[in-house]
Amino acid sequence: MSSKPDKLIPSLYGGLLIATLWAVPGLNLVNCLCCAGVIIGGFLSVLLYQKDIAPDMDQMVLRDCLQLGIYSGIIASVAAVVIQVLVSLAFGNVAIDVMMKLVERMNVDLPTEFYQLIEQAKEEEPNVIGSVLSIFIYVLPNSLFSVLGALIGWNVFKPKA
């Protein structure tokens, strides 16, 4: 049996998916389904890792899934802040306007607070230092829920005896 596949690439994909669903205007509508974005990211990392395992390699074990979940959560926290800062610096209110147009075109029914948050976001100045510090707040819940997603993945893809 040879060694196991690299965990970094699946974690990176999982983490970037979480970050994209969380930070990109329009796509972050998925967050209306609560923690779905984070769980999906953890699940995706396990799915990709499991696909990387060749027949001559060791089988996936629970520890791999836990590591994948934690890595995805950490990567997601950093990537989300980077995306947020980049989007706000590059586009500012343009991104928010694009998202609003998208929402209007989709004709979806969203609560009034959503529009209030959008207005609030328009008025706020981009705060890079505050965003970077918020990584520390994001890491714990992101990693926790990403691990849960990875554990769902483990239950779905775990090798049969």
Added chain:
Amino acid sequence: MLQDSTNRNHLNQREFIKKRHWIVVHFEIDCKPACGRQARRSLALHYNLKMYQYQTLLLYQLSPKMNPMKKELNILIAAVLLWCGFILATPVLASFGGTSGDIADILYRLYGVVCHQFDSRSFHMYDHSFAVCIRCTAIYFGFFGSIIFVRSGVHFKGGRHHWIVGAALPMFIDALFDTVGIFPSSTVSRLITGGIFGFGMAIVLVDSVLDAIRLYSPGKKLTHDISN
């Protein structure tokens, strides 16, 4: 199921006694959702157990009071209780203001990572919303209720895939219909579908989470491949 790739040989009685605890643990972990006679028999065959050993296994399996995962379950219950407790404590802290209000702000931000926290979709206490929305509250308390059932020895039957789909589908449909505008979701529908999701997910995840806790518990070493 069992991943004992390093030691698939016959276990003599001494080894069995030494490893019995772990076999029972894995038996609990891997076979509980579908702990039929066939699963037990395949486990016994896998370890080439003799009939008296097989019966000992059954005895352990059928006695919830002898559940070797009790300590891990207690840790899990404490963690989930803490998570749910902070959801309720956040509005109370926010109502006090001052330093408590600052702590509440941090908790709102922390929970905000995994919840939209829309005010109109949240329960309120002392004029402040819970740390998470109604649906999330139902999910977490459903999860908590489910592990309490497991702790009290209730065994849920059915495959994990069925539980995942069965638990997620009502909530997904409720959220989708609400977003598209086919059928607006209400507090009751969010509570019920969220509760079902949390309850079902706990059934699917509890064994893996317990195994994960055991994996990282100090002084505990798994003898099987699952610890690698």
